[in-house]
Amino acid sequence: MNKYNFDTVIDRRGTAAVKYEGLDAVFGRHDVSPMWIADLDFAVCPDIVNGLRRRLDHPILGYYACPDTYWDAVRTWLSDRHAMKVEREEMTFIPGVVRGIAYCVNFRTKPGDKVIIQPPVYHPFRLVVEGNKREVVENPLRFDGEHYSMDLDHLAEVIEREKPRLMILCNPHNPIGLQWDRDTLARVASLCRKGGVTVVSDEIHGDLMLYNRRHIPYIEASDDARATGIMLGAPSKTFNIPGLVSSWMIIKNEELRRDFYQWLEVNEFSAPMMISAVGAEEAYRHGRNWLDEMLRYVEGNLEFACDYVERNIPGVKIIRPEASFLVWVDFRGLKLCQKELMNLLLDKAHIAMNDGTMFGSQGEGFARLNIGCPRSVLADALEHIKTAVEAVCPCTAENQK
């Protein structure tokens, strides 16, 4: 018997939710179903809200010192969920994972230095690097038309040729939802250690493994990984609390972390906000069952979507994610250019999905669908896509019959 209800459609208008209020700015219209930015349309675990309320019942909101109980909660979570043993001094608070990446780029590299990313990948990786006047070097994922994998031979060449200082790894990989296995991570680590490359591993989706897969944190993959790795994680995707802006960083290698953590501290980049830490602690302490039920619900949505698309939308394929609630959809069979595809989704299907090319030119012909919503909303969206595809590509629909 489930305790939480993920079927309820919750009206988020008037809450300054980017997913809704940002539609006009990003898509030029707001009369569309928002299935883009990566938060969930589910109510959070009530313990989180109750914990925040309890704190707000006290009338003074003064300067805040993060208590040991917060760090105990994070470390217990990492130990229970990922079998990670982390010492307190190896960890620091970070106000958001993208900011964490930005701190790494600023502290570990100089303008003009090269940073590896693996497109198609979460777009801020490129924005942060280029916005700080560093240079992106690409190690694109390999794609055989069905599956993605990491191109380790090309990675070796890139490290040898370009002499990058940093690599930003997405583990698991957004937008594909791909899990990296231990062997792949260990090989990345070995190449990076040899080439003097520090690896920033963004593991914000690491708690969201589907079908009971085990997440492998980069710094757990090997000694080389521990030596080269900076791990970034957060309860934000896990418990649907990105608005609380609560993240953390782990560096096992003392030499790598000493000056860096000091730099973060003197600049007060690592000072926790009260609301972030209180919410995160409640989530880590009490959110386990909510998370497990939420993941089962998302798996149900994924099965529903795969089945629906396969039966009803010819020319469209879902690349099955191994983690998270974001689905990489292959529309190449429709033979539309990217602009036509996005117009079809937006103007004909009335769905706001992320344009595949925002994650890199390799995303041409793709779009990303957020299935972290009540099943009825997903069902409507898929039906709209089906109708739009039938109207625009009747021959593809005919062929299927």
Ligand SMILES: Cc1ncc(COP(=O)(O)O)c(C=O)c1O
């Ligand atoms: C891979 C990845 N990293 C980071 C973020 C954003 O993290 P934050 O809001 O903590 O900056 C996202 C959000 O979608 C993401 O997918």
